[in-house]
Amino acid sequence: MSELHKFLFDGLPVRGMLVRLTDAWTDILARRAGNTTTGPYPAPVRDLLGEMAAAAVLMQSNIKFNGALVLQVFGDGPVKLAVAEVQSDLSLRATASVPGEVDDAARLSDLVNVGGGGRCAITLDPKNRLPGQQPYQGVVPLHGDHHEKLDKLSDVLQHYMLQSEQLDTTLVLAADGNVAAGLLIQRMPIKGEGNLAAEMSHSENEDQIGHNEDYNRIATLAASLTQSELLTLDTDTILRRLFWEEKLLRFVPQQGVDGPRFACTCSRERVSNMLRSLGTEEVDSIIAERGDIEVACEFCGQQYRYDAVDAAQIFTGAGQLPPGTSAVQ
Numbered sequence: 585m586s587e588l589h590k591f592l593f594d595g596l597p598v599r600g601m602l603v604r605l606t607d608a609w610t611d612i613l614a615r616r617a618g619n620t621t622t623g624p625y626p627a628p629v630r631d632l633l634g635e636m637a638a639a640a641v642l643m644q645s646n647i648k649f650n651g652a653l654v655l656q657v658f659g660d661g662p663v664k665l666a667v668a669e670v671q672s673d674l675s676l677r678a679t680a681s682v683p684g685e686v687d688d689a690a691r692l693s694d695l696v697n698v699g700g701g702g703r704c705a706i707t708l709d710p711k712n713r714l715p716g717q718q719p720y721q722g723v724v725p726l727h728g729d730h731h732e733k734l735d736k737l738s739d740v741l742q743h744y745m746l747q748s749e750q751l752d753t754t755l756v757l758a759a760d761g762n763v764a765a766g767l768l769i770q771r772m773p774i775k776g777e778g779n780l781a782a783e784m785s786h787s788e789n790e791d792q793i794g795h796n797e798d799y800n801r802i803a804t805l806a807a808s809l810t811q812s813e814l815l816t817l818d819t820d821t822i823l824r825r826l827f828w829e830e831k832l833l834r835f836v837p838q839q840g841v842d843g844p845r846f847a848c849t850c851s852r853e854r855v856s857n858m859l860r861s862l863g864t865e866e867v868d869s870i871i872a873e874r875g876d877i878e879v880a881c882e883f884c885g886q887q888y889r890y891d892a893v894d895a896a897q898i899f900t901g902a903g904q905l906p907p908g909t910s911a912v913q
Contacts, residue, residue, distance in 0.1 A: 587839040588645060588674065589819050594831040596798040597772040600806075602819050603641045603844060605676075605764040609634055611846035612678055612884065613761065619885040626686040627761075629663055632695060634759025635737045636668040637678045638766035641844050642755075643706070643741075644670040646768065651710040657737070659702030659726065662686050663695040667883075672711065674838065675847035679883045692726065692740075693733040700733065702726035704740050706748075722748050745770070752796070754803040758811035765814045767822070769806040771799040802830065850881035855888045856898050867895050 586608040591600050612633075617624040625633065636655050644653040650672050658665045662684025670676040687694065696702045704726060709719040724744045727733050734740050738755040745753040752771040759765070805826045813822065823832060837843070859867055859877065870877050877890040890898070 585839050586844040587819070587837050588641060588843055589823075589837050590645070590835040591823070592833040593798070593802060593827075594833050596802070596830075597796065598799050598802050599770055599772055600802075601642050601645055601768045602822065603638050603645075603766050604819065605634070605638055605641070605844055606762070608676060608844050608846045609637065609759070609764040610762060612637070615848075616679075616885040619880060619887055621880060621887075622682075622885060625680060626682065626690075627688060628686055628690040628695060629666070629680050629682055630761065631759045632657070632663070632692065632737065633666055633668065633678050633680050634764030635757040635766070636666060637670075637676060638757055638759065638764045639737065639741055639755065640668040640670040640678075641674060641676060642766050642768040644672065644674065646770070647708075648672075649708055649710075650712075651708060654705075654707040654709065656705045656707070657692075657696050657702070657726070657740075658705070659696035659698070661694060661696045661698040661702070662690075666696070670844075671847075674842075674844045676844060677846060677848045677884055679885065691735040692737060693735050697726040697733055700727065704737075704744065706744060752799055752803065754806045756806060756809050756811070756814055758814045760815055763815050767806055767809060767814060769799075769803055771796055802827070848881060848884040848886065850884060850886055852888050855879050859890065859895065860898050864899055867898075871895055 586605045587603070589602045593599070613624065613630065616622065624630070636657065640653055640655040643655070647653075652672075653670050655668045656665065657663075662682060663686070664681040664683055666678075666680040668676065668678040693702070702725070703723050705721055705723045707719050707721040710717060722744065724740065724747065726740055728739070728743070734743075736757075738757045742753050742755055745751060751773070754769040756767040757765070809822065809826060817825075819837075858879070867877065871890075871892050875891075877895065878887060879890075880887045
């Protein structure tokens with residue numbers, strides 16, 4: 585079962601989170617693999633999308649935002665766009681558009697940043713927008729301070745977090761065909777009562793960037809975690825191996841209905857309503873030409889098929905007569 589673990593380092597201005605997406609991740613992959621038009625993702629795209637899903641869960645949980653957090657990576661490579669979306673209740677979905685050929689050894693820059701124009705965008709879309717309110721979006725390039733191409737999503741997001749929150753952040757991300765996981769370690773503005781009272785000014789917080797010894801020590805330990813370990817070891821083992829000398833305050837894990845889980849807004853009912861809006865004449869002509877109607881969700885890849893009987897039931901259920909049926913009959 586997918587799970588999210590949050591923890592604090594007792595007495596230190598450092599917090600952490602670890603997410604493991606198992607069933608939530610395999611549900612996403614199964615829908616894509618079951619799409620007869622697209623087929624499964626190439627392995628490099630799959631791994632990038634899994635890292636994005638894990639990172640989006642960590643970022644959503646970190647800010648406690650009431651709405652959708654949307655993480656996007658886009659550019660000029662064989663992957664046109666990759667998207668991971670996480671709601672405030674930790675329901676998530678992810679997708680990628682792959683119009684080009686992907687090499688088995690492709691890295692982030694090979695996938696979306698071939699010409700150097702790749703971007704990463706994080707959008708916060710409030711659940712209940714006020715009149716005139718627009719979603720907030722931050723965009724960063726897929727290169728470092730010296731314009732070198734970045735080949736790790738974690739490096740891109742660490743750079744974004746430093747720019748947007750002025751907080752040191754360490755991310756370790758990994759994904760394969762079974763698990764998508766991530767570890768986040770972040771320096772908090774100040775420890776103890778001072779943090780609650782907001783006694784540290786914005787400029788003082790910026791002055792702490794890169795200079796807090798407690799954070800630097802813990803970040804070094806976190807960065808030693810390998811992708812293989814992150815994918816194969818359970819949470820207790822990971823935290824014990826990394827931070828056995830630190831005193832951790834752990835919260836109750838979030839899993840099941842309270843944890844990360846796959847959810848897409850598409851449904852057969854919504855597709856049926858769309859077909860109903862086309863009218864019987866249009867639906868009849870499509871079935872006559874193709875034999876059936878196939879509609880695929882552009883986000884998750886789920887396919888919905890309707891034959892002549894299915895289509896007739898759409899209109900019958902709406903209180904209308906099925907195609908080819910007269911009022912006399």
